[in-house]
Amino acid sequence: MNTTTNRRVALVTGAAGELGRAICARLCRDGLHIVAADINLQAAQQLVDSLECQPEQRIIAVYADMADKGSIDAMVEQAGAEFGRIDVVVNNAAVNHRGSILDFDPAKWDHMMAVNLRGPALLCQKVAPYWQAQGSGRVINMVSRCWVAGGPPAYVACKAGLVGLTRSMARELAPYQVTVNAIAPGLLPSAFTLDGRDAESFERMAAGSINSTPLKRLTTPQDIANTTAFLASGDAAFITAEVIHVCGGSQLAPFGSG
16 A cells, blocks of 8 residues: 555546546646556556656556446455545446437446446445545546437436436535536547447537537547546535536527527
8 A cells, every 4th residue: 555645546437548548647647646447457557557657656557347336346445455545536437328219228228327327326435435534535427418418318317317416426425525526528539439430420420519519629538637637626625516518518508699
């Protein structure tokens, strides 16, 4: 266990994807110890190897299947044994099995609920004793602009549920000075978004998104990483139960000029 510094520790799930990598890199630059958790341990280790540490700063890769309570428990136990504390949890891991309400696969629906909604709840439950002992903590949940706009039913239901979980945990964990907030990105050009889509259909979707976004561009991983860093910082100590839309205004309903 590292006890040489009082550096805070951030546990980031889904660390090996584009968004997770950007978040880990930014929190690393801010001086936190990093626990980079992913179901693809090799990719998480590659991320860790690519990050430059400050003196006495440590970054580790851990395996985590967010659909498996035993895996979540083991991840937290490994992080706790390594650092002795956990300050920031970024619930970034997600899956998206697309399908219509007319033909969705119940098994895929259940898997999405397990990873995207139950997993963050179980992770926070497991980390809560650290926050109670420390008298501080941060939870940052990745949702999506689709929680207000609609989209694939199972995915939207997960993300809307995660908003509700964010608000509920904010109230319940407040006595321990734990803040709980959500970030709702707009469309991100990433492997996660491209999965199951061809390039042409994505380009059409991207063009439509840009057209409906007041600031006229797509969201970038760095946009989300910067917001995560702010919510993890002392500057955000009095912000809790919020959903911050980082999507250039695309959460707004269309407004006619007449």
